[in-house]
Amino acid sequence: xxxxxxxxxxxxxxxxxxxxxxxxxxxxxxxxxxxxxxxxxxxxxxxxxxxxxxxxxxxxxxxxxxxxxxxxxxxxxxxxxxxxxxxxxxxxxxxxxxxxxxxxxxxxxxxxxxxxxxxxxxxxxxxxxxxxxxxxxxxxxxxxxxxxxxxxxxxxxxxxxxxxxxxxxxxxxxxxxxxxxxxxxxxxxxxxxxxxxxxxxxxxxxxxxxxxxxxxxxxxxxxxxxxxxxxxxxxxxxxxxxxxxxxxxxxxxxxxxxxxxxxxxxxxx
Amino acid sequence: xxxxxxxxxxxxxxxxxxxxxxxxxxxxxxxxxxxxxxxxxxxxxxxxxxxxxxxxxxxxxxxxxxxxxxxxxxxxxxxxxxxxxxxxxxxxxxxxxxxxxxxxxxxxxxxxxxxxxxxxxxxxxxxxxxxxxxxxxxxxxxxxxxxxxxxxxxxxxxxxxxxxxxxxxxxxxxxxxxxxxxxxxxxxxxxxxxxxxxxxxxxxxxxxxxxxxxxxxxxxxxxxxxxxxxxxxxxxxxxxxxxxxxxxxxxxxxxxxxxxxxxxxxxxxxxxxxxxxxxxxxxxxxxxxxxxxxxxxxxxxxxxxxxxxxxxxxxxxxxxxxxxxxxxxxxxxxxxxxxxxxxx
Numbered sequence: 001x002x003x004x005x006x007x008x009x010x011x012x013x014x015x016x017x018x019x020x021x022x023x024x025x026x027x028x029x030x031x032x033x034x035x036x037x038x039x040x041x042x043x044x045x046x047x048x049x050x051x052x053x054x055x056x057x058x059x060x061x062x063x064x065x066x067x068x069x070x071x072x073x074x075x076x077x078x079x080x081x082x083x084x085x086x087x088x089x090x091x092x093x094x095x096x097x098x099x100x101x102x103x104x105x106x107x108x109x110x111x112x113x114x115x116x117x118x119x120x121x122x123x124x125x126x127x128x129x130x131x132x133x134x135x136x137x138x139x140x141x142x143x144x145x146x147x148x149x150x151x152x153x154x155x156x157x158x159x160x161x162x163x164x165x166x167x168x169x170x171x172x173x174x175x176x177x178x179x180x181x182x183x184x185x186x187x188x189x190x191x192x193x194x195x196x197x198x199x200x201x202x203x204x205x206x207x208x209x210x211x212x213x214x215x216x217x218x219x220x221x222x223x224x225x226x227x228x229x230x231x232x233x234x235x236x237x238x239x240x241x242x243x244x245x246x247x248x249x250x251x252x253x254x255x256x257x258x259x260x261x262x263x264x265x266x267x268x269x
Numbered sequence: 270x271x272x273x274x275x276x277x278x279x280x281x282x283x284x285x286x287x288x289x290x291x292x293x294x295x296x297x298x299x300x301x302x303x304x305x306x307x308x309x310x311x312x313x314x315x316x317x318x319x320x321x322x323x324x325x326x327x328x329x330x331x332x333x334x335x336x337x338x339x340x341x342x343x344x345x346x347x348x349x350x351x352x353x354x355x356x357x358x359x360x361x362x363x364x365x366x367x368x369x370x371x372x373x374x375x376x377x378x379x380x381x382x383x384x385x386x387x388x389x390x391x392x393x394x395x396x397x398x399x400x401x402x403x404x405x406x407x408x409x410x411x412x413x414x415x416x417x418x419x420x421x422x423x424x425x426x427x428x429x430x431x432x433x434x435x436x437x438x439x440x441x442x443x444x445x446x447x448x449x450x451x452x453x454x455x456x457x458x459x460x461x462x463x464x465x466x467x468x469x470x471x472x473x474x475x476x477x478x479x480x481x482x483x484x485x486x487x488x489x490x491x492x493x494x495x496x497x498x499x500x501x502x503x504x505x506x507x508x509x510x511x512x513x514x515x516x517x518x519x520x521x522x523x524x525x526x527x528x529x530x531x532x533x534x535x536x537x538x539x540x541x542x543x544x545x546x547x548x549x550x551x552x553x554x555x556x557x558x559x560x561x562x563x564x565x566x567x568x569x570x571x572x573x574x575x576x577x578x579x580x581x582x583x584x585x586x587x588x589x590x591x592x593x594x595x596x597x598x599x600x601x602x603x604x605x606x607x608x609x610x611x612x613x
Contacts (some may be wrong), residue, residue, distance in 0.1 A: 084480035
């Protein structure tokens with residue numbers, strides 16, 4: 001767990017965000033505040049609106065009501081590339097890598113805001129373009145080393161096994177040099193060993209690279225061990241927020257996950 | 270023995286091994302000396318191929334790399350060709366100036382065609398570009414300046430009082446431009462711009478979330494693509510010295526699509542190989558007919574009727590047996606020799 005300052009320094013503030021699709025209220029006045037440098041998890045049953053919330057923060061969906069502030073700046077209504085430029089990176093739940101590219105190119109493609117040259121320079125490639133490419137390559141190689149994927153750097157990502165693709169997906173988000181990462185189900189479909197590796201990476205990203213991590217995850221073991229704060233969503237409503245310990249004991253959370261006990265039935269028994 | 274690199278600059282080099290450089294050197298020497306041994310007709314085939322290479326590179330950057338289907342590549346060739354023809358004949362602008370201007374003109378119109386691509390995808394975009402193609406054809410037919418079906422005479426290329434007259438002179442000029450086009454397309458493809466193009470093709474939503482502005486790069490892809498087409502059209506006009514709207518109809522756009530699919534979508538080498546193959550096939554058919562003319566006199570008449578059909582058959586068969594195009598064959602051959610005598 002990260003060491004937090006006493007005075008709350010909120011990096012991401014979501015206030016009263018609502019969005020509906022047709023008649024379905026996917027998010028209903030959801031508010032949450034993420035402190036700088038923490039690991040913040042969002043949990044909830046399927047269809048609770050977790051990924052929708054990520055899409056709202058990342059700008060892929062536009063919330064119909066409320067406000068989303070990143071480092072004090074309103075980002076609701078901004079387009080995804082602008083939000084990415086501010087320092088919010090996203091790793092997708094269903095791997096969304098660029099399949100026709102190598103691992104290296106996937107990571108390099110995320111460094112678009114860190115390479116500063118135009119079309120004409122690219123066509124000539126010498127000089128500034130070359131030096132920028134080499135500089136970015138340096139940075140990307142650091143991430144490749146960190147994630148231990150040196151051996152597959154020049155492999156097409158489409159041909160990689162699932163666990164490695166998940167790792168590359170994380171690497172691509174990391175290559176943006178973000179201040180905050182939205183990571184959607186990093187360990188879904190992974191075995192125990194892969195889950196442990198991923199947990200290690202997440203902790204290192206948070207502690208060593210000083211990146212705020214916002215997680216959506218179903219693996220309760222991972223969430224409870226890693227998180228500083230946990231928020232629970234159910235049917236688009238926030239039903240609880242607190243430290244992992246509080247959440248595990250919260251009766252409303254237990255009800256959302258295990259279902260309601262029917263009191264009449266109990267009486268009959 | 271493997272190749273060892275000690276810095277990232279070496280890893281980004283275009284020609285990495287000694288062998289690649291040697292083969293490339295041989296190719297350059299062959300290209301330089303070939304006009305000495307070839308007949309005028311054969312050089313004219315090479316010239317046609319050189320122009321097609323430039324056009325195919327442009328379409329591959331748009332369709333193969335960025336994934337935007339275009340059915341109006343021929344129209345951009347037309348725009349380049351007529352722009353340069355009009356500028357040189359009506360305004361007396363020299364070729365060295367009209368050449369880039371024809372590319373820029375095509376690029377500007379390409380950016381307009383890009384606007385629907387921000388909304389449309391796949392087949393819908395294809396229809397949109399098709400409509401643009403018909404508009405261009407209509408304008409060329411009916412605009413007084415372009416003289417419609419009568420066709421337009423185009424001045425010969427001359428740079429600082431040196432006039433290009435023979436096939437040989439044209440060969441060096443066209444091949445030179447084609448070489449520049451190949452290198453610059455390769456450079457664009459391996460830069461952040463090429464990566465953004467492929468990112469948009471593979472996952473546009475993820476690309477956006479990674480910070481790649483879709484609109485900017487789609488418009489850029491159209492602009493670059495039509496710039497290549499424009500300069501190819503300009504070269505074609507001045508080389509043929511006579512252009513009619515029929516030079517740039519829908520079948521030309523489709524031939525260019527055939528080039529990049531047969532060559533290999535999303536590869537620079539594929540564009541070159543595809544352009545050479547598709548321009549070569551009709552000449553190959555003529556050559557074969559010539560050989561068998563004595564023994565089968567009826568063949569030539571028969572072939573003339575079925576030339577287009579044969580062309581289509583070759584493409585269908587190639588797609589069936591080698592869906593990755595010529596680049597796929599090249600790649601397999603390369604792996605085979607690299608790992609020989611092992612199978613994998």
